[in-house]
Amino acid sequence: MNSGKSTMLIQVAHNYSETGQRAIIIKPAIDTKDQGIHSRIGISKPVDIYVSANDDIYKKIKDFYSNEPFDAIVVDEVQFLEPKQVEDLYKITVEMSVPVMAYGLRTDFRGQSFPGAARALDLANVIEEIRTKCTLCSKKANHNSRRRDGKFEKSGEQVVIDDGTEVEYVPLCSDHFLEKVGF
Ligand SMILES: [Zn+2]
Known part of the structure; x- marks a missing residue:
């Protein structure tokens, strides 16, 4: 997605490593062919924990921490959790005193909330908007x-699984x- 958020996310993780700390990267396992985090300016970073819909994320993170302690958690595509x-x-951020940046x-695409994003906005202490420009104006x-x-969609599934069509x-x-989508 075209908002520059991957660049910001990678930068945040990098800032931790510059001070000798470690931020791990978590990503929902929706798009398995897209391994890692890739920014449009050409930098990328591996993902530490992929999370499927049925995964116990609490246990996964605790288990990871017991092997490889970390100082912060960065989540990409939080809307898909x-x-x-x-x-x-x-719970993790409160109990472990580890910052979580999602x-x-x-x-x-229809302007309706992703359930995971809605919950993240409910619970976030701080919300920052990443501003993006309209492609058309x-x-x-x-x-x-x-x-x-090539055609704007007005309906369809919330998450596209690759079916051979060209989706952007x-x-x-x-x-x-x-004008292009509407309700
Ligand atoms: Zn516009």
Whole structure:
């Protein structure tokens, strides 16, 4: 996705390593062909823990910590975690006094909340918006719309599993969202 958040996420993890600390990277295991975190400016970083929908994220993180202690947790694509997994991350940050910084999208291509993102916004102590420009007019983007084989989609599944069609995500301002996608 085109917002520069991968670059920020990698930078945050890098800042920890520069001070001799370690931030681990967690990512939902949705897109298995896309190993690691890749930014559009060409830097990448491996993922330490992939999380599936059925995984006990609390146990996975605790087990990881007992082998390889860390100082912070960075989460990519938090919108794809289950709400319960987001609650477990909240427990982890409180119980272990380890900061959790989660990056993701608030809403899907129709402008509807991802359940995991909604729970993350409920529980976050600090929320920061990463500003992105509309692809069509360069005003501030408020939506991340989906184009399949060149056409904006108005309906469909929230998460696309690769089915051979060409899918791209397009940041849009509110005007262009109403014009191209609408309700
Ligand atoms: Zn626009």
